[in-house]
Amino acid sequence: MQGMPIIDLHCDALLKLWEEKGNISFSDSDKLDVNRNRLHEGGVKVQSYAIFTPPDLPSESRFQCALDQIHYFYADVLGKHPEMKQIRDWSDLDKLGDGEIGALLTLEGIEPIGNDLKKLHILYQLGVRSVGLTWNLANLAADGVLEERKGGLTAFGKELIQFHNERKILTDVSHLCERSFWETLELAKYPIASYSNAQAICGHPRNLSDEQAKAMFSKGANVHVVYCTMFINESTPPTIDDLIRHIDHFCSLGGVRHIGLGSDFDGISAKVVGLEHAGMSQNLINELLKRYKEDEVRGFAYENFLRNRPV
Numbered sequence: 001m002q003g004m005p006i007i008d009l010h011c012d013a014l015l016k017l018w019e020e021k022g023n024i025s026f027s028d029s030d031k032l033d034v035n036r037n038r039l040h041e042g043g044v045k046v047q048s049y050a051i052f053t054p055p056d057l058p059s060e061s062r063f064q065c066a067l068d069q070i071h072y073f074y075a076d077v078l079g080k081h082p083e084m085k086q087i088r089d090w091s092d093l094d095k096l097g098d099g100e101i102g103a104l105l106t107l108e109g110i111e112p113i114g115n116d117l118k119k120l121h122i123l124y125q126l127g128v129r130s131v132g133l134t135w136n137l138a139n140l141a142a143d144g145v146l147e148e149r150k151g152g153l154t155a156f157g158k159e160l161i162q163f164h165n166e167r168k169i170l171t172d173v174s175h176l177c178e179r180s181f182w183e184t185l186e187l188a189k190y191p192i193a194s195y196s197n198a199q200a201i202c203g204h205p206r207n208l209s210d211e212q213a214k215a216m217f218s219k220g221a222n223v224h225v226v227y228c229t230m231f232i233n234e235s236t237p238p239t240i241d242d243l244i245r246h247i248d249h250f251c252s253l254g255g256v257r258h259i260g261l262g263s264d265f266d267g268i269s270a271k272v273v274g275l276e277h278a279g280m281s282q283n284l285i286n287e288l289l290k291r292y293k294e295d296e297v298r299g300f301a302y303e304n305f306l307r308n309r310p311v
Helices: 013-017 036-042 061-077 090-095 117-125 155-167 177-185 210-218 240-252 277-288 294-308
Strands: 006-008 044-051 084-086 101-108 130-132 170-172 221-225 260-261
Touching: 006 260, 006 277, 006 294, 013 044, 013 061, 013 210, 036 044, 036 101, 036 277, 044 061, 044 277, 061 084, 061 101, 061 117, 084 090, 101 170, 117 130, 117 155, 117 210, 155 170, 155 177, 177 210, 210 221, 210 294, 240 277, 277 294
Parallel strands: 006 044, 044 101, 084 101, 101 130, 130 170, 221 260
Antiparallel strands: none
């Protein structure tokens, strides 16, 4: 490992492994922004792996798609790399040794389970520890940021948050429309934004308003900035400085102890200059160290998440 350790709360490597039917190597495939070699090169100490089922997939195929992605997580990410250690309990984060990398399963939208809570029980048993209720549209739990109706949580969505609270599962607000966000924040014991930027800097609806960000910080919840170019600014391509403007803004709202990183690697095609894959992660850290105290940068990189995680 090089440089400062990093906890990254979002990547889509499992989706790529599924799309390639497991025919690419998690060890070193250049098709993967996040692979074993690049994680070591970039000093990534903990990587979250999202389970995401494409929106054009028939609903009856989605749970199998989720299980297939979990298969690749166990067979390729963990099974062939003994230094990759699954995070099943939040205390596991404290047990990682030198050269070991934590691997955390997350669910990006509850579309795979429909309205069947038994299926979420299964995913929890397999290791899912963070759940976003929806992707950008509406489902049986909530409305997402691109749903024109802009409704809030359904009764099932509220039941899911209770399920999360009882099991110390993070409830991810990153894709929720505003009404769903506020209703979630009221109910969730362990809210998080795994990959969202500041709407004041870039007006994309996936980003958080100042009011939303301040509410997260006041609840002790983290907001993890995302490297997706369309959530950073309108320029092509954005620089690391452009990404840091979002961190600056969140800090101005009182978020210095609640900011983290959520790259969205393997879910993005356009990249920040100098931050094209996980192996380049220290480039961001080095630029942050020019602007912030070392203890603040350690917070952004990993300590804020460790401090604010469920206990």
